[in-house]
Amino acid sequence: xxxxxxxxxxxxxxxxxxxxxxxxxxxxxxxxxxxxxxxxxxxxxxxxxxxxxxxxxxxxxxxxxxxxxxxxxxxxxxxxxxxxxxxxxxxxxxxxxxxxxxxxxxxxxxxxxxxxxxxxxxxxxxxxxxxxxxxxxxxxxxxxxxxxxxxxxxxxxxxxxxxxxxxxxxxxxxxxxxxxxxxxxxxxxxxxxxxxxxxxxxx
Numbered sequence: 001x002x003x004x005x006x007x008x009x010x011x012x013x014x015x016x017x018x019x020x021x022x023x024x025x026x027x028x029x030x031x032x033x034x035x036x037x038x039x040x041x042x043x044x045x046x047x048x049x050x051x052x053x054x055x056x057x058x059x060x061x062x063x064x065x066x067x068x069x070x071x072x073x074x075x076x077x078x079x080x081x082x083x084x085x086x087x088x089x090x091x092x093x094x095x096x097x098x099x100x101x102x103x104x105x106x107x108x109x110x111x112x113x114x115x116x117x118x119x120x121x122x123x124x125x126x127x128x129x130x131x132x133x134x135x136x137x138x139x140x141x142x143x144x145x146x147x148x149x150x151x152x153x154x155x156x157x158x159x160x161x162x163x164x165x166x167x168x169x170x171x172x173x174x175x176x177x178x179x180x181x182x183x184x185x186x187x188x189x190x191x192x193x194x195x196x197x198x199x200x201x202x203x
Contacts, residue, residue: 043198048116048185049067055154056175057105062150064098114173118189121161123171124131137193139163152181159183 002009071094079086109125115122121140122131140163147157157179161171176182 042118042119044119045113046115046117047189048114048182050114050173050176050182051110052108052112052175053156053177054105054109055177056151056156058150058154058156060101060105060147061098061110064101067097108175111172114176116186116189119193121171121186123173133168134180135161135163135165135168137186137190138197140190141188142188143183145183147179159186161186165192 071090075082075086075090079090111125111127113124115124118137120137121135123135125131125133140161142162144160144162145157146160151157156175156177159173159176159179159182161173163169163171173182
């Protein structure tokens with residue numbers, strides 16, 4: 001085998017010329033694509049950011065509305081003598097579940113954040129005190145999406161990742177808007193990351 005530029009004699013299968021440093025194409029690979037020049041590592045870029053969507057708590061809003069309707073119906077049906085105090089108590093009893101649902105959903109939305117790059121998936125939890133975790137995409141083995149009927153109607157769902165990372169073998173991303181699109185983006189980046197790593201290992 002000889003260098004394509006300086007014609008120096010090279011060992012079979014050499015990726016680069018020892019004399020001039022020019023990358024070589026191995027003709028014995030039967031048309032397989034090989035790296036001709038040494039390229040710089042692919043820089044890490046942010047591709048997607050997400051957090052827990054308020055739409056993921058639609059079932060809580062519906063249950064709160066049913067509860068409030070039931071409280072009002074029971075109050076009108078069984079309370080004969082109505083006073084301002086009784087009205088306020090009934091109103092508070094009807095509104096409390098909805099207020100709690102809104103508070104808990106907003107708290108989750110503010111305290112749970114995700115960021116995807118072409119190398120890693122980052123998870124950030126907390127508001128005042130925060131916990132940062134990251135998962136290398138090359139460690140991801142499987143990605144799945146689960147949605148209830150209401151979640152399908154409102155375009156949210158749960159994205160679940162299985163990995164070989166001992167610290168987080170299963171990562172559950174809850175309340176993700178457009179979960180199928182996020183899954184496909186994750187899948188494409190996992191495949192691209194593995195392809196780059198496998199190629200570098202063959203050099």
